[in-house]
Amino acid sequence: MAYTVGQVAKVARVTVRTLHHYDEIKLLSPSGRTAAGYRRYDDADLERLQHIRFYRELGFPLEEIAAILDDPTADPAAHLRRQHDLLTGRIGKLQEMVAAIEIAMEARRMELNLTPEERFEVFGDVDPDEHAEEARERWGDTEAYRVSTRRAAGYSKEDWLRHKAEQDDWNRRIVAALTSGRPADSAEAKALAEEHRQLIVRWFYDCSYEVHTGLADMYLADPRFTAYYETIAPGLAEYLAEAIHANAISRA
Amino acid sequence: MAYTVGQVAKVARVTVRTLHHYDEIKLLSPSGRTAAGYRRYDDADLERLQHIRFYRELGFPLEEIAAILDDPTADPAAHLRRQHDLLTGRIGKLQEMVAAIEIAMEARRMELNLTPEERFEVFGDVDPDEHAEEARERWGDTEAYRVSTRRAAGYSKEDWLRHKAEQDDWNRRIVAALTSGRPADSAEAKALAEEHRQLIVRWFYDCSYEVHTGLADMYLADPRFTAYYETIAPGLAEYLAEAIHANAISRA
DNA sequence: GCTTGACCCTCACGTCGCGGCAGGCCGGAG
DNA sequence: CTCCGGCCTGCCGCGACGTGAGGGTCAAGC
Incomplete structure (x- = not known):
């Protein structure tokens, strides 16, 4: 039930110097001292230290932590x-x-x-x-x-041209699917959604199904992206978003 | 396309002093100066600053940030x-x-x-x-x-006794429900789960349905809590967890 | 053309939260 | 009795700025 600085430091993952500092500024003074002047911490001190560590972890200044912890209400x-x-x-x-x-x-x-x-x-x-x-x-x-x-x-120029060609090809095909009236949850639309995801993975970043549906929502929520897709074909943002969701669900 | 310190500071939510500091340590030196010695930042500088802000927000030391940003690979x-x-x-x-x-x-x-x-x-x-x-x-x-x-x-002593009485009463009733073979998704079990939640809300902390199902999972995952419920009645931890989930679903 | 106020510059010292070391005093194991 | 690890109290240093002091600059309005 009583601990030395070293023991406290070990269990609380702080340095002894830190405990000295907290004692100096009276943020955490040990509940007692031995005859030789050694600091003695008890369970209540540990509890206080735990709270200190917590607020510190979230970036609070020590002074503010003291105010929070010493608030009697x-x-x-x-x-x-x-x-x-x-x-x-x-x-x-x-x-x-x-x-x-x-x-x-x-x-x-x-x-x-x-x-x-x-x-x-x-x-x-x-x-x-x-x-x-x-x-x-x-x-x-x-x-x-x-x-x-x-x-x-x-990317080299050729890489970039290759990507652009793939992207254009995909664009053409999804616009075709949209204008031909294929429903967004059709196998074809879902395949195009999956291709969209693969395109991202191959050329840009790792895009899980979760991230992919996040993107879909973003296309609808953020006017910049909606506008981008709308310039390709009216209604495309919504169509693609729906297809992405359908694809993600059927792969889960 | 060209910004003064003040403009950069405003848009990037940092102080002018910070920009001076970044210049001093060569973490972010403006791309140019005016005849009078005024710092001039361009778009590339802003992009770099954005990254700096990002890593800084996550607690990286400036030196490390410099290393990350200057990594040519x-x-x-x-x-x-x-x-x-x-x-x-x-x-x-x-x-x-x-x-x-x-x-x-x-x-x-x-x-x-x-x-x-x-x-x-x-x-x-x-x-x-x-x-x-x-x-x-x-x-x-x-x-x-x-x-x-x-x-x-x-809590006053009376408060505490009242709470204890409520808790004991609830304990008796859920044990009765369990031993009488009522399924965990029965209306009765769900009502007891809801009462459990209300008990927490009234006496301890605000417990949403989401938090409540989190607790249910915890009762099963953490041996300390499982043991607690098992001492009241064998199988109770699992029974309660299931009832809590059923209750949360039917309230959604 | 001149003032005025907002903005910019460079020192330079102060602060916060410790890290790290020096110099010296305990305390238990052998 | 002698170690060795742990504890003590200074005290200096550092990172990332904050905060003036003292002085130049620039555009707007008179």
Whole structure:
């Protein structure tokens, strides 16, 4: 029930120096000392340290942690609830970042560039300035920049032409399927959805069925992607999204 | 296409000082300067800054970020893939922490204490020491500590007795349902599952149907919780878990 | 042409959360 | 009694900026 600094450090995965520091700033002072001046920690100290570690892990400054832990109106259960909320919030934020990365990957794949503002949106809310004022320039005229980044991506010109040919071929075939009235859950449409996924895997990044259906939803939710598909054929975004979902389900 | 420090700082949500710092350590030097010595950033600089921000957000030291970004063998697409992987990894870690919090909440609810080692398990892998050597002492004899923490939780003695009565009543009724052979997806069992959830909500923490089914899985996966329910009645852990799932489905 | 205020520059010192080492005092095993 | 590992208290250093101080720059309005 009583532990030395070393023991505490080991079990809590912190260094002895850290415990000294916490003692110095009175964030966590051991409940007692031995005659020789050795720090003695008890179970309550360990519990406090666990909470400290938790908030620290989430990036809270030590001073704030002290305020949280010394708040007399918060019982232990409240701390657990708060931690639970914090975690789910963080997870949500990270999932948004994942979504942003997937957007970036798809934007790259479609040779569609993002404005600087869009590229940083993931890191927080934008102050509702103009924002879409200069939205026109995101579609055009940066051909030179595109070419340069394309070179940087490590593809040779021939690779790129081959990919473009495959992509064009696929485009033609899905437009044919759409205009000929084949339902989006038909075997043919599903096969085209699967080909779409394979195209991504071969040329860009590993795209599981889960990620693929995520993309499908994105095509509908994000006007930039919807617009991209709509320029190929009206109704294509929705058709493709449905086919992707049907394909994913039938492969599960 | 050309930005001043202030403009970059605004769009990237960093301070001017940070940009100065990145310039000092040559992590991100503006592509040019004006005659007066003003820093001028271009789109490529912004792209680099975006990556820097990303890795920084995930806690990477600047030096390492420089190494990652200056690695000539990594094309832009590879960065996106890497970032995607990093994020999903982080999410996984946070979800484990959520699970640990839920365990802690349930452990608290059941008056079951965790050993110090268990309490810190969430923060990383344990070196496979003895670990369960002294597992016996986690079940017993810390009555005094329990009482003290219970007081700290803000419940009065009467509150606690009322809760205990409710809990005992529920215990009796679910054991009756189990032994009388009522199927776990019967209306009666589902009602008892719902009561279980309400009991948690009233006395401990907000427990959605989602969290509730999470608990059900935990009762089966974690021997500590299984053992707890088994001591009340053999087969109860499984029965309750099934009833909780059935209840959650029928409420969805 | 001149002021004014917002923006930019370069030092340079301060802060936070420790890491790491020096120099010295315990404490139990042999 | 003597080790060796562990503990103690300074104290300096570092990474990633924050925060002025002291001074030049630029576009807008008079």
